[in-house]
């Protein structure tokens with residue numbers, strides 16, 4: 001794991017070392033956070049974290065008794081009440097709480113742990129390779145230095161977009177939090193379509209994976225908008241134009257994705273109700 005110039009977050013506890021918590025932790029260590037300053041509290045952490053525990057990250061099945069400078073809440077939204085109930089002694093007046101739990105509001109976190117500095121963040125799993133993007137909202141108690149620390153931690157996995165209103169976090173969740181799943185489904189569907197067209201399955205999957213990954217990389221590196229990159233593929237009266245007529249029909253990809261994102265946003269809002 002490559003180390004860049006280090007940074008400190010004081011004593012940091014990660015509550016929930018699963019897919020998302022583990023991906024963020026990997027990003028922090030790669031960005032130079034001292035492994036010995038981090039404690040993962042999880043009765044059953046992701047197997048992939050074994051390597052980080054060997055590198056010095058602490059693992060506990062119950063919360064530490066000492067006050068922590070930062071606590072990152074990365075358990076399932078439905079588990080948060082129970083998991084946070086053990087944090088009492090670890091939360092001090094100056095502790096920064098960062099929650100990534102979908103739908104869980106700042107008010108509900110304050111209800112669980114008291115009036116503290118709370119950042120509600122929504123990362124995504126490409127954080128695992130430092131290619132995530134995170135939306136973040138800070139409550140009024142988060143001062144400049146805490147915001148800078150939260151930004152440092154979150155930006156270890158990719159760019160951070162601070163949003164002015166908490167409601168936007170549910171929208172971020174529906175677009176980029178859940179978004180990687182939509183892209184993986186696109187790759188799966190493209191491979192299946194290739195098989196239906198007559199390709200051998202393993203070859204179809206290789207073509208689909210590289211197409212999605214290559215198009216994504218081109219989109220990030222290019223200064224052109226996605227629409228222009230799409231036009232660059234589309235020869236007049238060619239094959240892409242024929243496919244896009246299907247995908248861009250009135251009931252095509254755009255409206256389907258709009259409905260999917262709306263469903264995810266609604267679910268995030270439901271999770272806020274408990």
Ligand SMILES: NC(=O)C1=CN([C@@H]2O[C@H](COP(=O)(O)OP(=O)(O)OC[C@H]3O[C@@H](n4cnc5c(N)ncnc54)[C@H](O)[C@@H]3O)[C@@H](O)[C@H]2O)C=CC1
Nearest residue numbers: 016017018019020041042044074075076077083100101102
């Ligand atoms: N997976 C994703 O793509 C994203 C997930 N999130 C949020 O991250 C949070 C975690 O999601 P995942 O990592 O996907 O779930 P996960 O199931 O992979 O990880 C949750 C972890 O919490 C642990 N856990 C359960 N009860 C606990 C307790 N009482 N104390 C400590 N740890 C406990 C589990 O053992 C597990 O390792 C959720 O709130 C989710 O909304 C946010 C953005 C993206």
Ligand SMILES: O=C(O)[C@@H]1CCC=N1
Nearest residue numbers: 102173176177178179
């Ligand atoms: O599916 C979920 O609820 C979480 C939040 C965003 C991605 N995974």
